[in-house]
Amino acid sequence: MTTEIMTQVAKGLLIPFAGTGLGAACVLFMKKQPGLTLQRVLTGFAAGVMVAASVWSLLLPAIAQSQQTMGRLGFIPAAAGFLLGIFFLLLLDRLIPHLHIDSDRAEGIKTRRLPHDVMLMLAVTLHNIPEGMAVGVVYAGLVYGSGGITAAGAFALAMGIAIQNFPEGAIISMPLHSAGASRGKAFVMGLLSGAVEPAGAFLTILAAGAVIPAMPWLLSFAAGAMIYVVVEELIPEMSAGEHSDIGTVSFAVGFVIMMVLDVALG
Numbered sequence: 001m002t003t004e005i006m007t008q009v010a011k012g013l014l015i016p017f018a019g020t021g022l023g024a025a026c027v028l029f030m031k032k033q034p035g036l037t038l039q040r041v042l043t044g045f046a047a048g049v050m051v052a053a054s055v056w057s058l059l060l061p062a063i064a065q066s067q068q069t070m071g072r073l074g075f076i077p078a079a080a081g082f083l084l085g086i087f088f089l090l091l092l093d094r095l096i097p098h099l100h101i102d103s104d105r106a107e108g109i110k111t112r113r114l115p116h117d118v119m120l121m122l123a124v125t126l127h128n129i130p131e132g133m134a135v136g137v138v139y140a141g142l143v144y145g146s147g148g149i150t151a152a153g154a155f156a157l158a159m160g161i162a163i164q165n166f167p168e169g170a171i172i173s174m175p176l177h178s179a180g181a182s183r184g185k186a187f188v189m190g191l192l193s194g195a196v197e198p199a200g201a202f203l204t205i206l207a208a209g210a211v212i213p214a215m216p217w218l219l220s221f222a223a224g225a226m227i228y229v230v231v232e233e234l235i236p237e238m239s240a241g242e243h244s245d246i247g248t249v250s251f252a253v254g255f256v257i258m259m260v261l262d263v264a265l266g
Contacts, residue, residue, distance in 0.1 A: 005143060008151050009205070012139050012158040013198040016131065019162030020197070023169025024190025027177050037246060040238045042167030044247035047234035048254025049164040050131075054223040054230075056262035057157040058134060061141070061149060062219035074216075081217040085224025089130060093232065096126055125196050128168075130225030131161050132197035136204025137218045143205060152265040160258040165194060 059078055067074030138157050141149035173190030177183055208218060238247030 005151075008154070009139050009143060012135060012154055013201045015155075015158045016135060016161040016165050016201075017194050017198050019165035020128075020169040020194025021191050023166040023171075024173040024187050024194075026170040027173040027183050027186045027190065030174065036241065039171065040240075040244065040247040041250045042171065043234050044238035044250030045254035046164035046167055047230045047238060048251040048256070049160050049258040050226045050230050050234070051251075052255045052258035052262065053134065053157055053160050054226045056259060057138060057153065057160070058219045058223035058226075061138075061153075062216040062223070065219075066216040077216040078220040081220030082224035082227075084217075085130070085221040085226075086228045088221070089126075089225045089228035089232075092126060092129070093228075125193050128165075128194055128196045129200055130222055130229060131165070132200030133204050133218075134222040134226060135161060135197065136201030137208060137215070137222050139201065140205045140208030141215055141219070144208065153262065156258075156261040156265040160261055161197070163257070164254065165197075169194060 059082065062078040062081065063074050065074075066077045070076065135154075135158055138149055138154045142151060142154045169190045172193050173186040176189055177186040181189070204218075208215065235251075238244065238251065
């Protein structure tokens with residue numbers, strides 16, 4: 001691996017983590033947590049980014065690579081890997097105790113008979129697993145020259161994940177502060193919730209080196225895991241209550257921004 005590629009990989013792994021950190025830092029400057037309308041905006045935007053990233057950065061490259069060897073049957077690894085990613089996140093969702101992030105967060109976090117700081121961290125950490133995998137798989141393709149992935153395309157995905165991580169960092173740190181945690185503790189916990197992404201991405205890169213022929217499966221697996229998070233958590237949250245159209249509009253904006261980033265830079 002050349003020094004240039006190593007530098008690109010390091011940036012790609014740290015940029016999404018920086019997005020989480022910047023979002024978590026909102027708790028140090030804002031006096032109160034975002035209202036429900038702003039939460040819908042942020043959640044819808046994050047969902048749009050994740051869906052577009054799943055399509056342009058993961059599924060389409062997976063299909064393109066499979067078609068080189070399988071022709072018209074190139075959809076099989078993408079379809080099977082996608083479903084495996086869905087069921088993998090479903091399994092984690094059932095096995096790992098965590099607080100589901102929903103629209104009554106502002107009130108419910110104070111009343112649940114749970115160690116809410118730990119449960120909320122587990123929830124966001126669970127959501128960050130597929131994002132870390134997605135970044136890791138794409139950069140693995142860049143490192144090992146597989147899947148036709150370019151440095152610009154990998155960077156576009158990292159930037160897209162970082163953009164959607166910003167509201168995620170704020171969404172965890174500010175409710176924790178409202179629930180009684182100090183600003184410093186809330187910031188650190190928000191920051192730590194994103195640490196799984198660079199760690200997971202790095203481990204994915206290492207593992208992918210041994211299974212390069214399976215790259216289409218890995219790309220689509222990460223896409224399925226991300227879509228599970230969007231459908232299971234983010235869409236219900238952005239659509240909850242009245243006047244949910246603001247969440248839909250934010251979804252569209254996030255989707256378009258990520259699509260433009262991927263097409264323009266990829």
